[in-house]
Amino acid sequence: MEKDVRFKKAEFAAMVGVVGNIVLAVLKWIIGIYANSTALVADAVHSASDVAGSLAVYIGLKAAKAPPDEDHPYGHGKAESIAAIIVAVLLLLVGVEIGRSAIESFFKPIEAPKSIAIVAVIVSIIVKEGMFRYKYRLGKQLNSDALIVNAYEHRSDVYSSIAALIGISAAVIGGKLGIGWLEYADPVTGLLVAIFILSMAWTLGKESIHNTLDHVLHDEDTEEFKTVVRSIPEVKKLDELHAREHGHYVIIDLKISVDPHISVEQGHRIGKCVKKKLMENKNVQNVLVHINPFSEDGSFEDNIDIL
Template sequence: MKEQRFQKAEYAAWVGIIGNLLLSLVKGVAGMIANSKALIADAAHSASDVAGSIAVLIGLRAAQLPPDKDHPYGHGKAENIAAIIVSVILFFVGVEVAYSSIRGLFQQHIEAPGMLAIYATILSIIVKESMFQYKYRVGKKINSPAVIANAWEHRSDVYSSIGALIGIGGAVFGGKYQIHWLLYLDPLAGAVVAIIILKMAYDLGRETIHNTLDRVLQEDETKEYVAAVEKVFGVMHVDELFAREHGHYVIVDLKIAVDPKITVEQGHQIGKEVKKTLLLQFHNVKDVFVHINPYQTTYYQKQSDEPFLIQ
């Protein structure tokens, strides 16, 4: 199961690397031949996606490493780190595209781009949207934050290409009919693309950092875990249950109450059954730590009107 998950993620990363290399080359050459700043900026964006896909590939391989003395919970957060790297790359590309486009707006003489730029941009939109749909579905299916982040990187390229297409089309029209101000649509489109890229970098970075800092699942996300534990023979009450994300998997810490008259060995067996149940029923659960409490009748009667703590 784990090996199959990695193979799907690795294949998706290689699709991104090869696809973006070809696209950045096509758009870069077409942008220089057609004299389009918007298309050249779009080519730079695609080139950054190559670095992003490589970061994802490295993160996926690191996440596959088994637990060791320094990382007893495994290396799952390597995928989150890869996703953060992708967002940082996006940010710097956005800054560079913004600088280049704004500088182009202040040029006194602007030449109209050629039709080749339009054809290359349309090709980019089709290819990048296809890559987004493929990677997003794979990322959701295997629960990989790195692959999902990389998919959104492709979607940002779609938006940037659409912006570039509008700007290039306007500039081509302006050049054909001698409407000078329309020529500025090309660098203006590049500036709009930069804003879209920066916004996406911010959203990706914020979400991934939030998840990296041991985000605890909320009550509605852990109801199934609690229900499964309550069905285990010998469990009289679930006192606490904390489930925290660790990359693409979840680690569960919980306290259960058992009959105080049973032996330590019997309590231990109940705890083992709880762990076994969670690991078997939920594929995203990587490890479970169970603490055994004695069931106290007076305490639970007092707490009966209050819901037990689930986070």
């Protein structure tokens, strides 16, 4: 896929998230206040955090598509992973705030929420599940950590809304039937939503940080690259290969052994051939080939780098 097309699709998805979350956050906040629902207000705050998350993803995508420069010779692909970390931090802060608000509700006079809160939650579940499916599918297609994390942010809103629906429904029933303890289902749900959000923030943040810290692909994921290198007749031996994830693309560092009696120019030509073959893979952004002279006992230590 053309890079410009990739980023346009990803940026459009991020903006869909911004607009959709603004509408949902305002809707749930207004109805939550009117209906006196702690769980729905908590859900509204969660949606508001998604607005900031989608904006962070959009900014990260804009930065990631910048071409390599003198200070960033490997490109700006990690901007997407950094955006994903920002989203995870926002989720963490929101989880703490929702939890605090829910706990405070236990020490105030409780009143059952109005039935209209149920309608707002059902609308939220339908919209957010649709946004999750759209962004997750596109994130996998474009190999974008930021979009995938943002998609799961929408999915977390679905789960929190389902919890809110159960809590609000129980509280409404309790109010209508005069069952006082059921009315506490609303703030209890708000607290459960907070715990869920904190758990998701931890999981997504840990994965994003892992990807940012020069994570290398596991052996089974690099087998395709190794097969390509070994298919080149002039390569006597593949000594080492590391493929680093750099946002949505991969950078490969490898060492190969060639005939020690050929000229530097011939060695250079082999290195360029290896690089060209590997970069036929659409996910590979750059390749650094390290040339070693081949020997059966590995006694040669001189080497040349082919940039």
